[in-house]
Amino acid sequence: MRILRAAEYRSMPWKNGGGVTTEIAVSPPGAGLDDFDWRVSMALVGGGGPFSGFAGVDRTLALLEGAGMVLDIAGRLPVEITNASAPLAFPADVPTQATLIAGPITDLNVMTHRARATHTVERLLISAPTKIRAGADETLILCVDGELRVAGAAPVELRPLDALSLGPQTPELRLHPVRPAMLFVIRIDLIAGND
Known part of the structure; x- marks a missing residue:
């Protein structure tokens, strides 16, 4: 992470x-x-x-x-x-x-x-603790507004326009909004032979 x-x-x-x-x-x-x-x-x-x-x-x-x-x-x-x-x-x-x-x-x-990778983009509005599935070669979580606390051994806070980058070894993440937050979840998968 x-x-x-x-x-x-x-x-x-x-x-x-x-x-x-x-x-x-x-x-x-x-x-x-x-x-x-x-x-x-x-x-x-x-x-x-x-x-x-x-x-x-x-x-x-x-x-x-x-x-x-x-x-x-x-x-x-x-x-x-x-x-x-x-x-x-x-x-x-x-x-x-x-x-x-x-x-x-x-x-x-x-x-x-397009010869090397594919992607999806999802917009989320969250006001309660939410689990985010990563499950891609690279997952980016962009906090657009609001604030997010990321659960873990060392909790992390995301402020507006901060992002979190997750590799494939992080299948799921729990986010706690400090106040309602809009975020984008971007998942990128590499095409076989290009990783």
């Missing part, structure tokens, strides 16, 4: 230069925007425009803050991303255009190189 503190995340320009992304975790460690197996990040989006393209990559997007946006993904009908919508999975290598609904937003991006 590894604690990832929001104050220690790495920020860098978007691939298309249109904004700034804050990297929560990446594999392999230190990988850039063109050579990761998987990557979890946040982006502040101040205006509409095209998404960066990532060849051979699958992406899931969810809203962290703001009113939301409408995504126009080539070959699909436009779709709204809001706090009420489920995380949206789509290929990161097709033309995608964003239009903001009402002002700037912050979004969560989870990306896996």
Whole structure:
């Protein structure tokens, strides 16, 4: 189990230069925007425009803050991303255009190189002790708001935008919200032959 503190995340320009992304975790460690197996990040989006393209990559997007946006993904009908919508999975290598609904937003991006890994993203709102099943090669728990206490021999507290990284040897975790908390559970599995 590894604690990832929001104050220690790495920020860098978007691939298309249109904004700034804050990297929560990446594999392999230190990988850039063109050579990761998987990557979890946040982006502040101040205006509409095209998404960066990532060849051979699958992406899931969810809203962290703001009113939301409408995504126009080539070959699909436009779709709204809001706090009420489920995380949206789509290929990161097709033309995608964003239009903001009402002002700037912050979004969560989870990306896996489709030849090397797969992922799922789940949003949870918890107000009572909750067991979280890890059961993946890598599981990240991102506390969006509220505070969480992680049970264990040495209890750990997660504050807003802190994350917890769990390997496959941690099948289950018990979380105790100090106050109601919204979190994302991101599960990443490596494709055989690429681990």
